[in-house]
Amino acid sequence: MNCSYYHKDAYFLGLKILSVLETTVMFLAIYCIIFESPKSMKTFRWLLLNQQVWILILQIVLGGLIQPVLYIPASGGRVHGLLSGIISPSTQYYIAFFIIGCVVASTVALFEYRYQAILPNNSILKLSNKTRTIMFIALPCLPDEALSIKYTVFVEPMNFKFVIVFLVLAGVPSFVEAAFYVLGSFRRLNPFINRGYSDKTRQLQWSFLKALMIQEAVPILLTYPGPIIYFIFSAYTRYINTDLNNLAVLILMSHGMFSGLAVILVNKPYREFFCRIFQTNIVSGKNNLFIDSPQMNILSFTIS
Numbered sequence: 001m002n003c004s005y006y007h008k009d010a011y012f013l014g015l016k017i018l019s020v021l022e023t024t025v026m027f028l029a030i031y032c033i034i035f036e037s038p039k040s041m042k043t044f045r046w047l048l049l050n051q052q053v054w055i056l057i058l059q060i061v062l063g064g065l066i067q068p069v070l071y072i073p074a075s076g077g078r079v080h081g082l083l084s085g086i087i088s089p090s091t092q093y094y095i096a097f098f099i100i101g102c103v104v105a106s107t108v109a110l111f112e113y114r115y116q117a118i119l120p121n122n123s124i125l126k127l128s129n130k131t132r133t134i135m136f137i138a139l140p141c142l143p144d145e146a147l148s149i150k151y152t153v154f155v156e157p158m159n160f161k162f163v164i165v166f167l168v169l170a171g172v173p174s175f176v177e178a179a180f181y182v183l184g185s186f187r188r189l190n191p192f193i194n195r196g197y198s199d200k201t202r203q204l205q206w207s208f209l210k211a212l213m214i215q216e217a218v219p220i221l222l223t224y225p226g227p228i229i230y231f232i233f234s235a236y237t238r239y240i241n242t243d244l245n246n247l248a249v250l251i252l253m254s255h256g257m258f259s260g261l262a263v264i265l266v267n268k269p270y271r272e273f274f275c276r277i278f279q280t281n282i283v284s285g286k287n288n289l290f291i292d293s294p295q296m297n298i299l300s301f302t303i304s
Helices: 008-035 039-066 089-118 129-135 157-189 199-223 225-237 242-253 255-266 268-277
Strands: 068-070 076-079 152-154
Touching: 008 039, 008 242, 008 255, 008 268, 039 089, 039 242, 039 255, 068 242, 076 089, 089 157, 089 199, 157 199, 199 225, 199 255, 225 242, 242 255, 255 268
Parallel strands: none
Antiparallel strands: 068 076, 076 152
16 A cells, blocks of 8 residues: 655745755855854864764755655655756765764764863873864655656665674764763763862863753754654554655754754854844843853853
């Protein structure tokens, strides 16, 4: 049985609107990183630029070149983008997975840099720049178009285990590594465990770490939970709804837009530049949770 109808035009209109919004925000964030970063950010701004560029590339590839329509809970989907007819659908999905891996690696590199900045020079965990560079390199129904072999790809049951193994090998180490850097940074900055920093240095590093965590966590919390819950529900109940699949894809793809906004709003120089563009005043006041510390370029988290 097949389900021939879904709101295709609405989905592709959503992709176009999202692409315009996301590309605008991402280019604004990239401009801020290149031209508005203070000297105190030093190497970190280039790592941040690396992450934002990979997110922008992912947006362009998914939103324009591939334009996927997933057939969750089936292990497959169809491509509608500019690459259709040029390279095979399976190759397009390999390209997408590769770029996603680059986004994950560039994000982990941000936490790795923050952790390395906290470590003393004589620590055995203190790595050289060269070493650090090496480290980061059966269904109820389907739409009629799913029957088109030319633009549709499915993962065969016999090969599905390799996909799972790949996702585990690629995802688990990245998660463990990021968790190690975050927990290690918290431990290093805990005054009851490590007293090797002055109060001023400790406060500065705490603020940098908190800003980085907000910058990375907010986009994930806004875009990932809903689609993941739906995908799990769909896989468990074997319920397929192409419109909901497309909506989930749009929500996931909005991660880049929220990531760019987080970069702009969390970092004080970028936020001030953003406000100057729209000729607005920076909000301040005693009851404002996000108050600029005069000695820092990121958000303070104490209420005066």
